[in-house]
Amino acid sequence: MEPGLTSLLSVSIDFETSHLFFPRIIHWLMGGLFALILVLRILPFLASVRRGERTLPILGESFDKFRFFGSLALMAVYFYLMAVVGDLFPYTGYGFLFVSMVFIFLMSLMYMHTRTKRKVMTAAINAIVAPSLAWFILAKLFQITLP
Amino acid sequence: MLDILSLLDITFFLLAALGALVGIIFGAIPGMTATMAVAVCLPLTYALGLHHGLALLLGLYVGGISGGMVPAVLLNIPGTPSSITTTFDGYPMAQKGEGERALRVCVVASVVGGLISAIVLFLFAPILAEFSIKFSYVEKFLIILLALTVIASMSSNMLVGIFSGVLGIWLSLIGTYSISDGGNGKTRLMFDFLEPYLFEGFSLLPVLIGIFGIATILLEAEKGVKSGLSGKTINIGKGGGFSFSLFKGRATNLVRSSFIGTFVGMLPGVGGSAASVLAYTQEKNLSRDSSEMGKGAPQGLIASESANNALTGGALIPLLSLGIPGDSTTAVLIGAFTLQGIQVGPLFIPENADTWYVMMTALVFANIVMFFLMFYAIKHIAKVVLVPKYILYPLIVMMCVVGAYAINYGIMFDVWTLLIFGVLGYLIQKVGLEVAPLIIGFILGSQAEVYFVKSLESFGTFAIFFTKSPIAMVLWGLIAASVAFSVVMGLKSRARRRGEES
Amino acid sequence: MSMPNIYKTLGTSVLMAGMAFGSSVAMAADGPLRGNVRVVIGSTSTGGDTYQNSNIVVDALAEHLDLNMKVDAVGATAAFRALDRDARGNTLMIFHDQSYLGHLYGVEGYDNIFEKYTIGPTVAINPGNAYLVPKDSPYENLNQIIEAVGNGETVRVAIQPGGVSEIGFSALKNAISIEHPGMEDNLVAVNTGSQADKNQQLFDGQADLINGTVQANEQYTRLPEDDQKAMRFVWLTARNSTIQQAPEDGLGKTSREELLEFVEPNVNVTMGDENFTFDKEFFFLYNKDMDPAIVDQIDDALTEIYAEGDIQDVQKNSFFIPNFKPSDEAAEYLENKRAVYEDIITNIQ
Known part of the structure; x- marks a missing residue:
């Protein structure tokens, strides 16, 4: 190998900053690829949006706002309350157990289109049985720590 | 030999079967993994004694890895990280109403993979261990790179796919450059105020089930969760349209993938998920008719599932002949030995011949039990898609929460990771990025970093990647072939699209 | 499903949940420690020594106090964070010297435990921290390595940076700087990760000496010399008196007598x-604001458990050396220990 090439290929990594070495390479790769995508894909796409041939993703689409944002909000509240309630009964899994029951019931109701008595009843039973079963098997039988 | 027979009593086989059953259930629940199954049952083994305990744990291991196919196919959520590639073809098949057929293909592939790897383990463990230590940081990096080349061949638009993959790698680097990998333990790619949460970065399993499970639910919610059922139709009929003739002409794939799985499992530090990814890549590259892969081709399932079950035997090779676990589950398995005061190391097999034969028996038996349990239960399991969505989806969220919380023994941030990656997964699909390459980048990214940086630290030159050893050169050959192949395929499919358009 | 059936199912499940709820609330709790207790450990491995040792101690404690206690392998940073948040005593932590060595080495995520937490009792020692060379290494013993480095030879040592694995390396470097001032930079650290990685460095010829453990490497020392994987102990960092307490059979096929060859006074690493x-x-760590009565309760319980003497057998069976010191004694002892290592680390910087 020629000396020029050898020195070109040689690299010395300082241990103290070695955590930045690989991310730097990835940043360059990402930047380069993004520039390519911008020129080859995004700009033509935006141009066609302006001409009215296509619509922007998410913003230009019609969607079920109630169920989409409802799901997001319900999950966020679920995760949050689980930890809060769980903290009242440390390491018993009750936070998971009780909050899951409420969450499952509410989410079932939200996803139902027609709410017959029978369907609501099934959802209620499911909301009580499923978390109880999961909690009993995992937290009690297998002693897995739950919130 | 008679000594060994006396160790194999009825209880032994019952425990192995029970392990397989419980393992399948764990694996089949989204968010629960084989590793978790083995971890929670570990304390039981103290009471059971070594041989009975091992029967249970190996059953759990085999069952857990296999069970992962169920949610992968039916719900598009990989039950365990290594069944990620099963979703690529399994879910499209399930959507076409072929869920049962897909699962049967998976089961057959799994048992073949499991048994082939068991045979390899039994016959060649010490020799292969000798071979595996020839793989230093440099060769391991090249293996990861080879697996990463699948990104190019599996993306529908190569540029976008590669970008998604690199984005996945970037996401995997968030957190510390871990000292347990020999890094300097410093954090990067985040703001200081996030450090308490993101110190260890995002965990793999919550990311996976978030990006697949939660994102799927969000996409459905956006459409209003319209149809009551999650599967459109189900092909009812004998075996759901499955017959062994599906495997005709697939023997090469089956055997190749099983060997790849065993081989990757055997390399310590190269994660289990790399096995199925690599097998999937190779099938995609080498098979003559791979254009349907990713749209619901049984051959993809065969590659993925035979490889991920072959992991089991493979990962036991370094465990039993070097004392080094080959994947996360065998790392937990070490606990079973230390609990009993048994050392695992290069002299384990010669010094514990009884235990060695007992383990082989348990492994083979567990695979067979797994096959019969699953093959005949699938009819019923596949009906999961008949459960109304308003019942099924809340349950999936709940189980994902349990899995995410439990995977690192109780960390709340892992549950939030679900939501973060659920939303991210949703956005990614909306803006037209590709999920599969991103997730493969995420899975392999942090290993790629460690092996890449450590190779350079040791040798101080990029040239080492080419000159280190004959193994490295062979790997480069494979990488080049894989890249060339995907470029050719990309051009071909573009030409075909053009042809169709005009 | 018909209606009566539904009510039946509903009733049963409520009953079941109720029973389970009741059973776990009705717990004997005479002392200040009550409810379910979670013991987080600084390691993420359930196959490792921290988990195994913590389980032995926690099982004994749970039985003695009649409480539900559970060990969770969450890892150092997550464990410290869980401990920070809970002053009620429902979260306890067990970890080892890494907890302060990490801070001494300036690893992110480690604070000064002596200021931030209450130090609980020590429970056991893992005597296995070791250094090994390839079996065909030119260095017969550690002394030759020190001499060689002193004569300007470069010796590469594979360690995991920032803690228990590095402290022996630092001490060695310190000893070289005392005996052969200015030559210590010839001892080079090869920063790597798991035991597998360290072994691999040795097999690849990228390291001349590696950090390991008696438990993980003993079998490698019994391989024939022509095996690429064969290794040889040159140094166990444990005190002579610690190894003296190990079972006579030692570990695997290496007896206590043989192990004693690799500790002081046979192997000397000077600090001046x-x-x-x-x-x-291994020792407990508590939240600073935790009720001191709980500290006493655990001290008392462990005193009784160690007085009964069964736990020692279990520990020794797993190659741990029982080492119970109540909280006060442990805190003072560990602070002194840290001061010594702090000197070493500042000396070589």
């Missing part, structure tokens, strides 16, 4: 006036 030793000790 005395020799360096390092015992990896």
